[in-house]
Amino acid sequence: MIVLTIGITCIALTGIGIYGLLRRTHMIRMVLCFNILEAAALLGLVLIAYSPDARSPILRAATDAHVLPLPHALALTAIVIGASLTALMLTLIVRVHRSHGTVLVDKLKDWRG
Amino acid sequence: MSRISATLLVSGIIVFGVIVAYELTLMPRTADPLNHAPLTLRDTGAVNAVSAILFDYRALDTLGEATVILMTATVVAFLTPRAKASMLAVRLSSIVLYGVVILLPFITILGIAVMAHGHISPGGGFTGGVIVATSTVFYAVVYSVGGQQSYVIAPAANKLIENTAMTAFIGVGLLGLGLAGSFLANAQTGIPLGTPGELLSAGTIPVLNLISGVKVGVGLGIIVMSLFLE
Numbered sequence: 001m002i003v004l005t006i007g008i009t010c011i012a013l014t015g016i017g018i019y020g021l022l023r024r025t026h027m028i029r030m031v032l033c034f035n036i037l038e039a040a041a042l043l044g045l046v047l048i049a050y051s052p053d054a055r056s057p058i059l060r061a062a063t064d065a066h067v068l069p070l071p072h073a074l075a076l077t078a079i080v081i082g083a084s085l086t087a088l089m090l091t092l093i094v095r096v097h098r099s100h101g102t103v104l105v106d107k108l109k110d111w112r113g
Numbered sequence: 114m115s116r117i118s119a120t121l122l123v124s125g126i127i128v129f130g131v132i133v134a135y136e137l138t139l140m141p142r143t144a145d146p147l148n149h150a151p152l153t154l155r156d157t158g159a160v161n162a163v164s165a166i167l168f169d170y171r172a173l174d175t176l177g178e179a180t181v182i183l184m185t186a187t188v189v190a191f192l193t194p195r196a197k198a199s200m201l202a203v204r205l206s207s208i209v210l211y212g213v214v215i216l217l218p219f220i221t222i223l224g225i226a227v228m229a230h231g232h233i234s235p236g237g238g239f240t241g242g243v244i245v246a247t248s249t250v251f252y253a254v255v256y257s258v259g260g261q262q263s264y265v266i267a268p269a270a271n272k273l274i275e276n277t278a279m280t281a282f283i284g285v286g287l288l289g290l291g292l293a294g295s296f297l298a299n300a301q302t303g304i305p306l307g308t309p310g311e312l313l314s315a316g317t318i319p320v321l322n323l324i325s326g327v328k329v330g331v332g333l334g335i336i337v338m339s340l341f342l343e
Contacts, residue, residue: 008134014126015129018126018129047137057161057163059161059162064150066150068149069149069162069163072163076237080178080182091192091340095192
């Protein structure tokens with residue numbers, strides 16, 4: 001049941017993220033959609049690691065069944081990279097706003113480079 | 114965008130979701146067929162298996178991850194000009210001003226504790242670093258009023274600390290290269306792993322946790338303050 005719930009949430013977040021990235025013209029909203037996509041990817045990683053009869057990978061007792069820790073490590077990497085990318089995108093949006101006076105993609109039709 | 118293309122987009126996303134859902138049902142739902150727990154405890158001595166992967170098995174990837182933060186902090190600080198303006202024009206009430214001063218030591222100690230216990234409990238260098246960055250950014254945001262700027266650590270010292278932590282990470286890796294013949298080696302260097310679950314255990318993992326915690330904390334401070342001072 002929890003697998004189904006998280007799976008549906010993950011797929012719904014992916015859909016919302018892709019739709020927003022393609023349909024929005026405001027750059028900061030595109031960054032938000034990028035972050036929603038990232039959250040969907042993190043949920044997917046946690047879902048891949050999940051197993052109903054296993055504990056979290058804190059190995060208090062070596063005989064217990066633990067979930068695989070590798071997707072969790074990948075999720076941590078994804079969080080760090082996502083935060084860095086968000087900071088870079090926001091910085092570039094600030095630069096675009098300073099030079100062109102707008103953050104709407106529609107208004108940047110003559111934009112080269 | 115016309116109504117037709119929007120409909121196409123939505124239906125494409127729904128097809129994508131159905132495919133992903135089908136793939137997820139195909140995945141095995143068995144609990145850890147390799148039974149990694151005894152192997153992890155023997156190889157690294159770390160109770161937190163995620164930390165064991167991040168700072169022992171795949172420590173080289175963590176070095177790359179730390180480089181990403183270093184590069185982001187450098188690029189963001191380079192792209193944002195040194196503006197003197199502050200986001201806040203008004204002085205905050207004394208409740209906020211004194212509340213921050215009271216909270217600051219507790220937030221910092223929590224961050225350092227999360228860093229130091231990274232190998233025996235959930236958390237680690239990256240999480241603890243973010244908590245420490247919260248405290249420094251909190252202070253700078255509340256006390257930088259008008260044209261006046263206040264920091265816990267001066268911006269120039271921030272970059273020095275971050276570069277020092279990066280060098281220390283590579284230094285620990287070179288130590289492993291010299292003692293055991295492989296970069297960032299942990300148990301192979303002969304460092305005692307100790308009893309799993311104790312604070313002083315798991316060889317170089319707590320050291321790397323602290324170093325990456327300092328690096329992430331200072332790096333995030335640079336990133337947020339660069340955006341804040343715009």
